Amino acid sequence: MVYAGELPLRVALAVSILILLLLIVYPIVLLITLGSAQLASALSVGSFIDAIEVTVIMSTLSALVAIVMGTPLAYLLARYEFRFKQILDSIIDIPIMVPHIIVGIMIVLAFASRYNIIFNTLNLVAHKLMLIDAALSRYGLLHALLSPVVNALVNLLTGITGIRFVNTLWGAVAAVAFLSSTYYIRVVEAAISMVNPEMEIVARTLGASPSRVFVSITLPKVWKAMANGALLSWARSVSEAGALFIVAYSIYFNGNYIYPASVYIYESYVGVGLANAVKYSAALLIIVLIIFVAYRVALGIKRGG
Amino acid sequence: MDAVRLINIELSLGSFKLGPLSTSMANRTYNVIMGPTGSGKSTLLKVIAGAYRPNSGSVIVDGVDVTNKPPELRGIAYVPQGYALFDHMTVYGNIEYGLKVRGMPKSIRAREVYRIAEDLGIVNLLNRKVNGLSGGESQKVALARALIVRPRVLLLDEPMSMMDVSTRESLIPTLREIPRKYDTVVIHVTHDRDEAYALADKVTIINNGRLIEEGEPEEVFTRPKRLFTAQFVGFTNIIPAKAVKTQGGSTVHVGDLTLHSSEGIEGSVYVCIRPEWFNVTNEGGLNVIEGTVLDVERGRMGYRVKVSAGGVTFNAVVQSKLSSGDVVKLSIPPDMVHLIPAY
Numbered sequence: 260m261v262y263a264g265e266l267p268l269r270v271a272l273a274v275s276i277l278i279l280l281l282l283i284v285y286p287i288v289l290l291i292t293l294g295s296a297q298l299a300s301a302l303s304v305g306s307f308i309d310a311i312e313v314t315v316i317m318s319t320l321s322a323l324v325a326i327v328m329g330t331p332l333a334y335l336l337a338r339y340e341f342r343f344k345q346i347l348d349s350i351i352d353i354p355i356m357v358p359h360i361i362v363g364i365m366i367v368l369a370f371a372s373r374y375n376i377i378f379n380t381l382n383l384v385a386h387k388l389m390l391i392d393a394a395l396s397r398y399g400l401l402h403a404l405l406s407p408v409v410n411a412l413v414n415l416l417t418g419i420t421g422i423r424f425v426n427t428l429w430g431a432v433a434a435v436a437f438l439s440s441t442y443y444i445r446v447v448e449a450a451i452s453m454v455n456p457e458m459e460i461v462a463r464t465l466g467a468s469p470s471r472v473f474v475s476i477t478l479p480k481v482w483k484a485m486a487n488g489a490l491l492s493w494a495r496s497v498s499e500a501g502a503l504f505i506v507a508y509s510i511y512f513n514g515n516y517i518y519p520a521s522v523y524i525y526e527s528y529v530g531v532g533l534a535n536a537v538k539y540s541a542a543l544l545i546i547v548l549i550i551f552v553a554y555r556v557a558l559g560i561k562r563g564g
Numbered sequence: 565m566d567a568v569r570l571i572n573i574e575l576s577l578g579s580f581k582l583g584p585l586s587t588s589m590a591n592r593t594y595n596v597i598m599g600p601t602g603s604g605k606s607t608l609l610k611v612i613a614g615a616y617r618p619n620s621g622s623v624i625v626d627g628v629d630v631t632n633k634p635p636e637l638r639g640i641a642y643v644p645q646g647y648a649l650f651d652h653m654t655v656y657g658n659i660e661y662g663l664k665v666r667g668m669p670k671s672i673r674a675r676e677v678y679r680i681a682e683d684l685g686i687v688n689l690l691n692r693k694v695n696g697l698s699g700g701e702s703q704k705v706a707l708a709r710a711l712i713v714r715p716r717v718l719l720l721d722e723p724m725s726m727m728d729v730s731t732r733e734s735l736i737p738t739l740r741e742i743p744r745k746y747d748t749v750v751i752h753v754t755h756d757r758d759e760a761y762a763l764a765d766k767v768t769i770i771n772n773g774r775l776i777e778e779g780e781p782e783e784v785f786t787r788p789k790r791l792f793t794a795q796f797v798g799f800t801n802i803i804p805a806k807a808v809k810t811q812g813g814s815t816v817h818v819g820d821l822t823l824h825s826s827e828g829i830e831g832s833v834y835v836c837i838r839p840e841w842f843n844v845t846n847e848g849g850l851n852v853i854e855g856t857v858l859d860v861e862r863g864r865m866g867y868r869v870k871v872s873a874g875g876v877t878f879n880a881v882v883q884s885k886l887s888s889g890d891v892v893k894l895s896i897p898p899d900m901v902h903l904i905p906a907y
Contacts, residue, residue, distance in 0.1 A: 455646075455648050457644040457645075457646070457648035458648045458650060460610070460613060460615045460635065460642060460644065460648075461642055461643075461644060461648050461709075461710075462650075462661065462665075463614070463615075463634065463635035463636050464613055464614070464635045464636065464638070464640055464641055464642040464710075464715075464719075465636075465641065465661055465662035465665060465709070465710075465713055466636045466662055466665045466666050466713060467636060467661075467665040468634075468636060468665075469634075471665055475661075475665070476650060479652045480652055
């Protein structure tokens with residue numbers, strides 16, 4: 260135990276604060292100081308506003324994916340011991356370890372290449388259904404009855420396999436959701452494990468169904484952590500560049516190809532130069548910080564959720 | 565008919581195995597399940613509550629097999645250790661919860677909450693947050709929350725463990741009257757023998773997941789049938805001996821001493837005597853042990869002394885202050901020399 264104010268602690272703290280200032284505070288302050296003067300100019304550029312818009316939409320959809328996928332998983336991990344828990348745990352951590360460019364490659368491989376097993380299978384099923392439909396045409400009444408159903412199924416399947424992932428919002432959301440859901444799951448898992456499971460048992464014995472218990476007992480105690488986790492995962496998506504370079508360097512949205520914000524800034528840096536990139540970087544940073552702060556204030560999230 | 569019947573309950577949790585265990589509890593009775601830490605008593609309670617499904621066996625409540633029913637359909641209320649009060653609600657919200665999830669109208673809920681709060685003397689707490697409550701107050705809130713749904717069975721897991729001694733003693737009458745007042749059966753888990761003795765109509769001793777012995781507290785606490793029970797309920801004198809049956813009891817050879825017991829048993833036995841059953845005497849006669857004081861310790865009930873006599877060390881609780889080296893005579897009536905056959 261080191262007492263506050265003792266020499267070793269003071270030295271260690273001095274070093275740590277120096278690094279903090281140098282590595283984190285100094286670049287942020289410099290960027291915002293230089294860039295804030297040009298905030299209005301940055302925000303008057305239509306293509307940049309489009310970039311922010313598409314980035315916010317992409318990140319919000321990705322946060323929703325994280326909530327839907329992550330909440331049950333977080334509950335499972337927090338509450339139960341089961342076989343293969345270690346494996347599930349590791350799978351959830353994989354996105355943190357994989358280089359983001361590789362994530363982009365994986366998404367393209369899985370959903371936008373000839374190796375896309377899922378779409379290939381669905382296409383095969385659709386093809387078989389069409390053959391069945393053709394074969395049925397000999398049986399008048401049966402065909403009349405079944406054909407609409409078969410056709411609807413075929414339309415559904417071809418609709419799904421028609422989804423394009425490269426340079427679309429689908430692909431962009433898939434890539435950033437892959438990378439950001441882990442943050443949500445870990446935050447929510449920690450929060451759920453802090454809720455006394457006995458409360459849930461008591462609520463059940465008092466007559467509440469499992470879903471009622473979740474809504475009335477667990478959720479009131481973890482919703483702030485869920486909101487906090489969703490925000491973290493959202494912010495992680497906003498900042499993504501690597502995977503988007505591969506999957507969605509530009510996103511086809513509202514009839515135009517729009518760069519995600521991070522790609523936009525990269526383009527402005529390599530295409531025009533540092534001063535230009537600083538302008539947009541500062542603007543994006545300020546906007547993200549404003550959203551971050553406003554969201555936290557609105558939810559009343561205190562330190563640690 | 566028994567309100568609760570457990571038939572051959574078995575449950576494996578990791579390396580711990582509960583059961584096979586069978587017992588039953590009558591309506592309007594206070595049942596205490598007693599066992600050391602890790603004996604499986606809380607697990608058993610959770611099996612009854614429905615938090616754990618047993619690997620085999622049945623839980624019967626009022627003649628209905630509830631083994632495969634979820635907790636909300638069992639008619640069982642549960643007060644866990646530490647109470648698990650819903651700390652995001654007020655006391656009122658906690659007590660109201662069971663009626664609210666049953667869809668009861670607000671006006672009826674309010675009436676019921678006030679009624680039970682009045683019963684337990686906690687009306688003044690209703691608007692409080694649960695976080696600032698004392699141990700005794702928390703327990704009453706947890707009891708009110710459980711009793712308001714009129715459960716067929718009330719499960720209490722170590723309900724007094726978070727309380728100081730005086731609060732504990734003041735709450736005994738409240739708990740004691742629950743089975744009859746609320747027409748239910750209470751199953752209370754504890755490792756505290758004073759608590760069990762004060763409350764129970766029936767005591768069940770469990771250890772390593774198995775039922776060791778059960779019966780009325782007077783029986784279990786003074787005439788235990790099993791060695792484990794004797795150790796657990798406070799017999800500090802458990803001495804191997806040989807007994808010879810006589811008319812009206814038996815003669816027991818303990819070390820170099822001979823004691824008389826009113827229990828007629830023949831063969832190898834354990835002589836079991838509670839330390840407080842010894843009396844210091846000046847006279848000689850039947851069952852008087854003369855020995856040397858080895859050690860004296862001050863205790864709540866008197867002085868705990870170790871007395872060596874006839875090659876045996878006895879533990880006694882006496883009221884007179886003795887010192888090491890003193891010679892003392894201890895007498896024990898024959899009907900208080902309890903014998904457990906050694907198998």
